[in-house]
Amino acid sequence: MSTLTKKRVAILISGRGSNMSALLAAAADPDYPAEIVGVVSDKADAAGLGIAAARGVPAQAIARADHASKDAHDAAIDAALTKLDAEIVALAGYMRLLTAPFVEKWQGRMINIHPALLPSLKGLDTHRRALEAGMRVHGCTVHFVTPEMDDGPIIAQAAVPVMLGDDEDALAARVLKAEHRLYPKALRLVAEGKVRMQGGRAVFSGLAEDPAGEASSLFSPGALRDAVDLEALARFTP
Structure with a gap:
């Protein structure tokens, strides 16, 4: 037990x-x-x-x-x-x-997940705005909550590609898969005291630095691997 x-x-x-x-x-x-x-x-x-x-x-x-x-x-x-x-x-x-x-x-005990790579695309309709801007990379962010909307210190992010031919629904679905992997990882770090809000910043301590360790989860490349068709990604990458 x-x-x-x-x-x-x-x-x-x-x-x-x-x-x-x-x-x-x-x-x-x-x-x-x-x-x-x-x-x-x-x-x-x-x-x-x-x-x-x-x-x-x-x-x-x-x-x-x-x-x-x-x-x-x-x-x-x-x-x-x-x-x-x-x-x-x-x-x-x-x-x-x-x-x-x-x-x-x-403050310091409240976190949020936002469907964009902050500080870009704060607010609503992030997937539509990413497509309209012609962005090639999109994603999600877990951050500490502060009084200003979508502006708190960043805990972790996951990036996904914007594929040629994406519409808003396709991009939203890809980002959502990344969110579902990233949020539990970020909450784990907060619960374990390995990240805290101090002086308006996210301060980290005690993270494993190996390639498969906790430090890598701050970007969470695994979320990208699970969220996209790797063959399609290979065709996308120059």
């Missing part, structure tokens, strides 16, 4: 929660350093709530419409996280901007 002390993680979602599912799957491993103790959605009809509940994880909706102000809504979410004794908060497709007091309370 594992004697690992696991960090208590709560996940915030707004929809289907596919990255939530990836974190739940990772946390099912007895050796994973985090346990998912609850899921909270700002939308009562979020599909991810049912998925979490089916896996035995407490899930609840705290709808914005049920609260008089944005501050009151965030206070209700904070109360739910406190009741869960959450130590880390993971945003997984949470589509509402959080208030500065909420972010400041959880």
